[in-house]
Amino acid sequence: MSNAKPFFRADQVGSLLRPRHLLDARQKWQADEISREELREIEDGAIAECVRLQEEIGLEAITDGEFRRENWWIDFISAIDGIKISAPDTDAGFFSDEDNPGGYVPKNVLTTGRLGGGGAISIADFEFLKAQTSRTPKVTIPSPSRIHFHGGRAAVNADVYPSMDDFWNDVAAVYQAEIAALEARGCTYIQIDDPVLTYFLDDRLRGNVADIGEDPDLLLGLYGDVLDTCISRRSANTTISIHLCRGNAQSQWIAVGSYDRMAAELFPRLAVDSWFLEYDDERSGGFEPLRHIPDGTKVVLGLVTTKTGRMEERDEIRARIAEAAKVVPFENLALSPQCGFASIDIGNKIAFEDQNAKLRMIVEIAADVWDDAAS
Numbered sequence: 001m002s003n004a005k006p007f008f009r010a011d012q013v014g015s016l017l018r019p020r021h022l023l024d025a026r027q028k029w030q031a032d033e034i035s036r037e038e039l040r041e042i043e044d045g046a047i048a049e050c051v052r053l054q055e056e057i058g059l060e061a062i063t064d065g066e067f068r069r070e071n072w073w074i075d076f077i078s079a080i081d082g083i084k085i086s087a088p089d090t091d092a093g094f095f096s097d098e099d100n101p102g103g104y105v106p107k108n109v110l111t112t113g114r115l116g117g118g119g120a121i122s123i124a125d126f127e128f129l130k131a132q133t134s135r136t137p138k139v140t141i142p143s144p145s146r147i148h149f150h151g152g153r154a155a156v157n158a159d160v161y162p163s164m165d166d167f168w169n170d171v172a173a174v175y176q177a178e179i180a181a182l183e184a185r186g187c188t189y190i191q192i193d194d195p196v197l198t199y200f201l202d203d204r205l206r207g208n209v210a211d212i213g214e215d216p217d218l219l220l221g222l223y224g225d226v227l228d229t230c231i232s233r234r235s236a237n238t239t240i241s242i243h244l245c246r247g248n249a250q251s252q253w254i255a256v257g258s259y260d261r262m263a264a265e266l267f268p269r270l271a272v273d274s275w276f277l278e279y280d281d282e283r284s285g286g287f288e289p290l291r292h293i294p295d296g297t298k299v300v301l302g303l304v305t306t307k308t309g310r311m312e313e314r315d316e317i318r319a320r321i322a323e324a325a326k327v328v329p330f331e332n333l334a335l336s337p338q339c340g341f342a343s344i345d346i347g348n349k350i351a352f353e354d355q356n357a358k359l360r361m362i363v364e365i366a367a368d369v370w371d372d373a374a375s
Contacts, residue, residue, distance in 0.1 A: 015340030112157050116170070118174035172229040197262060
């Protein structure tokens with residue numbers, strides 16, 4: 001059942017594996033073999049099936065699987081007025097393991113005109129999702145840090161924005177308008193995805209920031225302030241969560257490092273309702289940095305990996321929840337995968353049946369852990 005201010009013990013990050021016929025349809029659309037309207041009709045059918053799957057599994061927060069997107073961020077960011085998607089940032093390649101590049105490289109973003117368009121980007125998609133479920137529809141949107149990080153000041157046209165203060169004010173206005181428009185249509189649960197914040201935990205990526213003339217410590221604080229401004233006008237009944245991961249593309253990753261490097265700076269800085277935090281392997285470090293989470297703020301522990309089909313041991317998940325509860329009050333914790341299953345349309349290297357089994361396991365463990373504690 002939906003709550004006035006959503007918080008669920010078993011949750012998900014948002015993206016789900018696309019069915020083959022949907023991937024084929026997107027390729028046909030890109031090749032001009034079908035129209036945008038025909039593609040959307042196919043997306044509609046796939047999303048309706050995706051919603052039924054989530055409900056059958058037992059999830060209360062329902063997404064559209066991000067089925068309409070090329071990847072987690074590009075469709076939203078490219079829809080902002082004044083934005084141009086540019087060549088990949090080859091210095092920010094992903095890894096398949098500690099020693100081997102994985103091949104995935106994120107694209108860059110250029111600001112070529114005055115930013116605008118908030119209030120119209122994700123509205124139609126939300127309205128379709130809302131019509132498919134009686135549970136809580138959840139919207140995921142990329143963080144504004146994605147507009148700036150890979151290029152810095154040089155990627156923002158100085159003729160359009162001689163002042164970066166004006167640039168960031170316009171960024172915040174876009175997000176405020178989008179959040180307000182979603183709320184006006186009944187949306188009460190919005191997740192902002194920001195893997196970029198974890199890049200400040202990684203020496204290689206911090207070096208990239210310095211190489212483009214930015215101070216990584218100052219930039220981290222700036223991103224926090226911008227995010228807080230973006231969400232500052234939300235309704236009291238709207239849950240805003242921030243999701244952090246260390247990269248998630250075809251089972252590859254980008255960043256390594258404990259939350260220590262950002263915890264004191266960011267956790268108290270952002271007036272969010274919950275943090276979705278990646279904790280599925282040793283690259284994330286321990287739970288100690290969670291001591292900086294403000295009182296009352298929820299933490300959704302991403303203890304189940306979406307990168308492989310290996311099923312976690314249930315007792316180990318329960319033990320890690322208990323360990324985290326030594327730092328964050330037990331009643332403020334929840335469980336989720338560490339990221340989505342398909343941050344890019346191709347998806348991670350995991351089978352559909354393994355994805356669904358992991359989601360069911362999360363629902364079942366959460367019911368056991370928190371229902372047992374309440375009884």
